[in-house]
Amino acid sequence: METWLRLAAVALAAYVGVCLLLYLLQDWMIFFPRSLANEPTGAHVERTSLQRGDVTLRGWVVNRHSEGPLLFYFGGNAEEVSGLVDVFARLDAVTVLVNYRGYGTSEGKPSAARLIEDAAAVVGGLRHRFGADRPVVLFGRSLGSGIAALAARAESIDGLILLSPYRSIERIAKRRFPFAPVGWLLRHNIDATLAIDALPERILVLYATSDSVVPTDESRAFLRELKSDPQVVTFDGPHNVPLEAPQLWRAIEGFLRQI
Numbered sequence: 232m233e234t235w236l237r238l239a240a241v242a243l244a245a246y247v248g249v250c251l252l253l254y255l256l257q258d259w260m261i262f263f264p265r266s267l268a269n270e271p272t273g274a275h276v277e278r279t280s281l282q283r284g285d286v287t288l289r290g291w292v293v294n295r296h297s298e299g300p301l302l303f304y305f306g307g308n309a310e311e312v313s314g315l316v317d318v319f320a321r322l323d324a325v326t327v328l329v330n331y332r333g334y335g336t337s338e339g340k341p342s343a344a345r346l347i348e349d350a351a352a353v354v355g356g357l358r359h360r361f362g363a364d365r366p367v368v369l370f371g372r373s374l375g376s377g378i379a380a381l382a383a384r385a386e387s388i389d390g391l392i393l394l395s396p397y398r399s400i401e402r403i404a405k406r407r408f409p410f411a412p413v414g415w416l417l418r419h420n421i422d423a424t425l426a427i428d429a430l431p432e433r434i435l436v437l438y439a440t441s442d443s444v445v446p447t448d449e450s451r452a453f454l455r456e457l458k459s460d461p462q463v464v465t466f467d468g469p470h471n472v473p474l475e476a477p478q479l480w481r482a483i484e485g486f487l488r489q490i
Contacts, residue, residue, distance in 0.1 A: 254416045262341040263309035264333040271316035286339035290329030299324035300490045301362040305375030343419035351385035366490045377421035384426035390433040395445040396453045434461035435486040444470035
């Protein structure tokens, strides 16, 4: 009997230890801040910034004098956006790329709540600077899809592009760690379903048919939550397929032409 009790105590201690690690390491598991890869240059790009309390968020505006819509991009959890300047320069749109706090030269430390608040502030603060009379489109990828959706709840917009969307980080975490009390442990949740009723009618959703990072079933579940009838593009390839891949780029260009 004592042996069984000792084994049970060891198993319980191991379980508690694993749960504690999940709690302590979730910042590292959810966010992957990257240093500035390069400083974009050229006539098509200029620096921009936004003050958020004692934190400055920094990024770039691309094709400022384009006659197209105003596009705000919110990237994945390991995406420092300087490398996308030349990609978005190919679009007939004014694109705003601002790094999350802690990424590139943006100051501060990322958290789910702060990134959501920052996104709404970026859209609300910079839309008047770069195109108050233009149609506004938000584009979110992976982690950024939930951030973009929630920013759309705070700001009136004309279109939304979501690449590898999900309902919530909590749902993904429960799939990854079914043995853990995720609801108690999770400090960084982004729940895109909270924005469903506020999303614009024009929505483009793109997702891979075999995505292992944001599971394909999760993206399909998000689609079932939508009230409108979105344009949906599926593609073969990894989670991190380049934006300029033809199957994605054609859909993005076509969607923006309709705005």
